[in-house]
Amino acid sequence: MKFAEQAGTRVEPTPKSRATCPFCGAEVLAKCGTQRVWHWAHKSTRHCDSWWEPETDWHRKWKELFPTEWQEVGRRDDNGELHIADVLTPQGLALEFQHSYIKREEIEIRTNFHKNICWIVDGTRLDSTLTQFVKALEMGRPVGSRGTEVYQAYLTHSRFLKQWAGLSAPVVVDFGGEKIWVIGNSLETSVLVYPLKKETLVKQFELGNRPPQVQIEQRRTQYVPLVRSARVPGRRM
Known part of the structure; x- marks a missing residue:
């Protein structure tokens, strides 16, 4: 995901940051590596949208x-x-x-x-x-x-x-x-x-x-x- 929520504000990922998924409320972690675009990933391995790629x-x-x-x-x-x-x-x-x-x-x-x-x-x-x-x-x-x-x-x-x-x-x-x-x-x-x-x-x-x-x-x-x-x-x- 490109966006998550921090204190009710929609934000993009920054290194080592955490936030919540705006759709299911679960914790998401910022993934800010060099191989893929920076994104938020659910802390669990399961995304709340089964179609997400x-x-x-x-x-x-x-x-x-x-x-x-x-x-x-x-x-x-x-x-x-x-x-x-x-x-x-x-x-x-x-x-x-x-x-x-x-x-x-x-x-x-x-x-x-x-x-x-x-x-x-x-x-x-x-x-x-x-x-x-x-x-x-x-x-x-x-x-x-x-x-x-x-x-x-x-x-x-x-x-x-x-x-x-x-x-x-x-x-x-x-x-x-x-x-x-x-x-x-x-x-x-x-x-x-x-x-x-x-x-x-x-x-x-x-x-x-x-x-x-x-x-x-x-x-x-x-x-x-x-x-x-x-x-x-x-x-x-």
């Missing part, structure tokens, strides 16, 4: 794009089960930043819990994610759209796209550049993906909006291999 610099940088009071906000379902949104906007939009591998079943459970949610996924964790994504663009085709470039990418060319396609929530892929990629509408064997400036996306989130929907023009498109797009999602953007 260790944070990386990638998580922390995304979180810090938003006001501190939006970060790490707990929510409970009708049964009182607690889960903590990485970011929760005043309009009720939950942002979940996912770095580690997660099973599809778990993705759907978390999506159903938050309902109004957008996933932001670290596309740099595995080199194969970028390689397969580029191949999916190269083997796909451009689709007519209003206001942005949209591509139809086939799931057979990317395990990553196959894992995240078909959710009731939008999914954003971060390859480490100024542009991110949004997985839009899912078709039977493909998905529509489009690039968006990261700063534009953040502004949408600040308004409580999910990534904008794309409007596909109803006209016949010719298949054109997207070799020219092979470098678009790369980390050098």
Whole structure:
């Protein structure tokens, strides 16, 4: 956790400090080493949120794009089960930043819990994610759209796209550049993906909006291999 409570005040960890968890009231200890981002850890080995995962610099940088009071906000379902949104906007939009591998079943459970949610996924964790994504663009085709470039990418060319396609929530892929990629509408064997400036996306989130929907023009498109797009999602953007 980035935040804990000391005397009723929300604080970040400092070396050798102690505090209490704002959600369960248990004691937490500051972990201020050199291998991981500084964080609070429950004194017991069990976290009060069963979905909680260790944070990386990638998580922390995304979180810090938003006001501190939006970060790490707990929510409970009708049964009182607690889960903590990485970011929760005043309009009720939950942002979940996912770095580690997660099973599809778990993705759907978390999506159903938050309902109004957008996933932001670290596309740099595995080199194969970028390689397969580029191949999916190269083997796909451009689709007519209003206001942005949209591509139809086939799931057979990317395990990553196959894992995240078909959710009731939008999914954003971060390859480490100024542009991110949004997985839009899912078709039977493909998905529509489009690039968006990261700063534009953040502004949408600040308004409580999910990534904008794309409007596909109803006209016949010719298949054109997207070799020219092979470098678009790369980390050098």
